Amino acid sequence: MLAHSTLFFVMLLVATISRSSAFAVMGSKGLPSRSVRPLMASAHSLTSPADVAFDNYSAKTAFMFPGQGAQYVGMAGEVAASCPAAANLFTTASSILGYDLLKACTDGPKENLDTTAVSQPAIFVSSMAALEKFKADGGDLTSATVACGLSLGEYSALCYAGAISFEDGVRVTKARGAAMQKASDAQETGMVSVIGLSREQCTELCAKASADSQSTVTVANYLCPGNYAVSGSKVACDKVMEIAKPEFKARMTVRLAVAGAFHTDYMSPAVGELEEVLKTVEIKKPRIPVISNVDARPHSDPDVIKRLLALQVTQPVLWENTIEALFEEGRSFEEAFEFGPGKVVAGIVKRSPGGKDKKITNVEV
Numbered sequence: 001m002l003a004h005s006t007l008f009f010v011m012l013l014v015a016t017i018s019r020s021s022a023f024a025v026m027g028s029k030g031l032p033s034r035s036v037r038p039l040m041a042s043a044h045s046l047t048s049p050a051d052v053a054f055d056n057y058s059a060k061t062a063f064m065f066p067g068q069g070a071q072y073v074g075m076a077g078e079v080a081a082s083c084p085a086a087a088n089l090f091t092t093a094s095s096i097l098g099y100d101l102l103k104a105c106t107d108g109p110k111e112n113l114d115t116t117a118v119s120q121p122a123i124f125v126s127s128m129a130a131l132e133k134f135k136a137d138g139g140d141l142t143s144a145t146v147a148c149g150l151s152l153g154e155y156s157a158l159c160y161a162g163a164i165s166f167e168d169g170v171r172v173t174k175a176r177g178a179a180m181q182k183a184s185d186a187q188e189t190g191m192v193s194v195i196g197l198s199r200e201q202c203t204e205l206c207a208k209a210s211a212d213s214q215s216t217v218t219v220a221n222y223l224c225p226g227n228y229a230v231s232g233s234k235v236a237c238d239k240v241m242e243i244a245k246p247e248f249k250a251r252m253t254v255r256l257a258v259a260g261a262f263h264t265d266y267m268s269p270a271v272g273e274l275e276e277v278l279k280t281v282e283i284k285k286p287r288i289p290v291i292s293n294v295d296a297r298p299h300s301d302p303d304v305i306k307r308l309l310a311l312q313v314t315q316p317v318l319w320e321n322t323i324e325a326l327f328e329e330g331r332s333f334e335e336a337f338e339f340g341p342g343k344v345v346a347g348i349v350k351r352s353p354g355g356k357d358k359k360i361t362n363v364e365v
Helices: 006-016 034-044 077-082 084-097 101-107 116-136 153-160 166-186 199-213 234-248 265-279 302-312 319-326 344-350
Strands: 061-065 146-149 189-195 217-224 227-233 252-255 335-339 359-363
Touching (some): 077 101, 084 116, 116 335, 116 359, 189 234, 199 227, 217 344, 234 252
Parallel strands (some): 335 359
Antiparallel strands (some): 189 252
């Protein structure tokens, strides 16, 4: 959607497209559409009696964090030079990672920064640096009533909310990125952005492409109406691009420059490695609600949060549902801040139903 990344360029490209094909994420009374109810019911089975503290959360002020693909060569240099607290974060992260993370962000090369193993800790640390910049500029870091992040950004949100330490956040994102890169290298897979179809149509497209290719492709990112990313085998992704426009009347498809089929069962090999790292990490009850990408609701039980983080790698990102929930009547949404490189999340929110006139401030690095 940014010039820096094909994936995020496409996410923002929806801004130029008519909303005539927009489809509501939720049905009447705020229920999720039928296509995601089984998944969300499965996620609910992980909950516990200690997991209801945030059920009636307020969305008055939301802090949001970007995911993988927001990175670009040159990011974080200015904030590290002008904000000592932000510079210290990169120093700490570099000692954990074993290489100069700030140099990787500012100097590249792009091929290195764009690898899953490097981009994930780079975006996490840059997002935390943006919070330090906000604080240094007089912003109130205690003002948020809810936090959320797009895929990888969920770790940034949890760190902001005090559920995970910064040091553990670096360790986990390093391990998560490396494990996902390894899973991607094991098979020929990919992702395709599909523009101009409803979520139901996109699901039908994936089913047809899977049948035609005798392989598998599924919806991986529910971003906003008319803008979805599908993930699967290379041959199935090829079939999606072949039939999306002529047979399903999609406006366009774009192959995404990512390592593999994120948020599908193709990432299953990464789950075990991530779980092993998460066992070494202390997760506390968040200070404020943090919305899970798996079921679009906040969780207060640390054990549930940990299990959902492992599950998140193979499950679709329900960002569309998350925004719908934040905008629900009774949540009292007033404004949002996006912390980290680029304006990807803000762009998606603006194109969500009811988001056009919402106040969103970007704190970039």
